[in-house]
Amino acid sequence: xxxxxxxxxxxxxxGAYALDAVDDHERVVVEGHLPTCEACRRExxxxxxxxxxxxGAEEPAPGDLWSRVESRLDLGDEDRPAPVVQLDRFRxxxxxxxxxxxxxxxxxxxxGLLGARMGSLDxxxxxxxxxxxxxxxxxxxxxxxxxxxxxxxDPSASTMRLTGAEGTVVTIVMLPDGTGIVLSxxxxxxxxxxxxxxWAIQDGAVISAGLLGTDPGHVPFHVDPSRLDGLxxxxxxxxxxxxxxxxxxxxxxxxx
Amino acid sequence: xxxxxxxLTTADDRELARLVGAGRRDALAEVFRRHSGPVFALALxxxxxxxxxxxxxxxxxxxxxxxxxxxxxxRGPLRSFLLSHAHGRSVDLIRAEASRRTREExxxxxxxxxxxxxLEEEVMEMETATHVRRALETLAPQERDAIRLAxxxxxxxxxxARLLDAPEGTVKSRIRSGLRKLGTELRDLGA
Numbered sequence: 001x002x003x004x005x006x007x008x009x010x011x012x013x014x015g016a017y018a019l020d021a022v023d024d025h026e027r028v029v030v031e032g033h034l035p036t037c038e039a040c041r042r043e044x045x046x047x048x049x050x051x052x053x054x055x056g057a058e059e060p061a062p063g064d065l066w067s068r069v070e071s072r073l074d075l076g077d078e079d080r081p082a083p084v085v086q087l088d089r090f091r092x093x094x095x096x097x098x099x100x101x102x103x104x105x106x107x108x109x110x111x112g113l114l115g116a117r118m119g120s121l122d123x124x125x126x127x128x129x130x131x132x133x134x135x136x137x138x139x140x141x142x143x144x145x146x147x148x149x150x151x152x153x154d155p156s157a158s159t160m161r162l163t164g165a166e167g168t169v170v171t172i173v174m175l176p177d178g179t180g181i182v183l184s185x186x187x188x189x190x191x192x193x194x195x196x197x198x199w200a201i202q203d204g205a206v207i208s209a210g211l212l213g214t215d216p217g218h219v220p221f222h223v224d225p226s227r228l229d230g231l232x233x234x235x236x237x238x239x240x241x242x243x244x245x246x247x248x249x250x251x252x253x254x255x256x
Numbered sequence: 257x258x259x260x261x262x263x264l265t266t267a268d269d270r271e272l273a274r275l276v277g278a279g280r281r282d283a284l285a286e287v288f289r290r291h292s293g294p295v296f297a298l299a300l301x302x303x304x305x306x307x308x309x310x311x312x313x314x315x316x317x318x319x320x321x322x323x324x325x326x327x328x329x330x331r332g333p334l335r336s337f338l339l340s341h342a343h344g345r346s347v348d349l350i351r352a353e354a355s356r357r358t359r360e361e362x363x364x365x366x367x368x369x370x371x372x373x374x375l376e377e378e379v380m381e382m383e384t385a386t387h388v389r390r391a392l393e394t395l396a397p398q399e400r401d402a403i404r405l406a407x408x409x410x411x412x413x414x415x416x417a418r419l420l421d422a423p424e425g426t427v428k429s430r431i432r433s434g435l436r437k438l439g440t441e442l443r444d445l446g447a
Contacts, residue, residue: 012425015432016413018340020347021406023414045331047435051343051407052294052336053388053442059297062310066288069317073281245344 007037014040018047028206032232032251035164148173148181148218159183162231164250170216170233172252178225180209182216187249189215190235196249197240201230211240229253269334277324284321291335292317295342302346302410312345347410391441399434402427 010033016022017030034041151157152173160180162170168187174180187196196212200223210221212233223231230253234246264272264286275283295316299309316338320327327337392400398420405416417427 012428012432015435016406016428018435019403019406019431020344021411021413021416021431023412041331043436045336046439047432048336048340049332050435050438050442052333052339054403054407054438055294055298055301055339055343059293059300061292061296061313062306065292065296065310065313066285068310069288069314070281070285072314072318073284073321245348 007033010037011040011043014043015047018044018051024206028201028230028232028248029253031248032230032253035168035248035251041165145218147220148183151175151179151181152183160231160252162233162250162252164233164248168250170250172231174223174225176225178223178228179220180223181218181220182212183218185212185216187212187216187233193238195236195238195240197234197236197244199232199234199244200224200228201232202227203229206232206244208240208242270329273324273327273329273334276321281321284317287320287334287338288317291338294335295338298339299342299346301408302343303350308346308349312342312349315345316341343407350410387442387445388438390445391438394437394441395434396430398422399430399437402430403434406431 010030013022013026013030017027022030030040030044034044152159154175156176157173158176160172160174162172164170170185170187171183172180173183190196192214195214196216198209198212198219198221200207200209202224207223209223209231210219212219230251232248232252233250234244235249236244236246264275264283267275267283267286269287269290272283272287276287292313296309296313299312299316300306303309303312319341320338327334331337395403401420402413402416405411405419406413409416411419413427413431414424416422416431417424420427422430
């Protein structure tokens, strides 16, 4: 269980990680840890240099390989031919990428879940109805700043700080039903052909929880909170990817 | 300052990386000239398939061109960066392939895990082979086997544990301690 993995447990994986000899679950754990630990980062870097020396044999590349590489340099990502084999470092059970058009669906789900809670918890009825009204108003207006205020003011909400290298911090607030929203981010803005993407780790699977855009503001998402083992942000090409092989730029894991 | 193609051949990798980041295709061509041999060799060694190795090699350089910022010169040599990508992609491919193999095929592979070239033989062709061979002598045989199966065999440490009939934690430790010893020895030898 990721939440219970200690620093020493992660360190013990670093050699195998550098040789691509860990499973996907462990890879996510290590990549979530590396941005926050310079000592482990240095150790992995050292292992990669050693591995490169082991690999150092030369085999002349086929004569036309450069021309084949060159022919692909001008292709945009959308035009790029599908790879021969899908690179699936981050395997996941399902994908729920949240584009602008899908935000309504996500919030509708949140509203539905909140409504369900209202039905079963009479004592929370008044507060929940109030939250529901404000969530619906935010949904109708597309005012995600207001939504962020509503969620963060909820006493049942919890705050998560995703951290990365060089002091990167992304703060997320989440309701018990799994409705979350980005409150603030120190991520550097990206070029327009790139995007940040949020991933939820659930039962060892890595699931897309939505696109955060080039400069994350108040972006809503939804995850299953009962199965949440961590949150990771990666940088991807615009439009996002179903499966990522990028390192984490910020990550959060529950306290053990 | 603009480097001519002639000057590119004498530029160090850090400078080439800077130029690739600035969109200089001739700089990428020079990176390819310098490092495509080891990239292709590693991909071939891991995948044991020339077509897959060619695909991996293309992917490594195209990807580097599209994401030059992914390489941080302060974290290690450019060759290490390119080789780690080549290795990761090769392992992805052979694991996808392995999942399609029949159990009988896997059993054959398992039964021959202890044979095949040694780690010393795997690195025999390299320029710094002398240094690396000397460093490898400092490892316990179990450490060498674990690294060989994981790195050149593309096996996870759990698979290596099964292949060597050793506890998973022990194999994990052998890989890490072996790499650390190699790093220390190679630094001392100036490799």
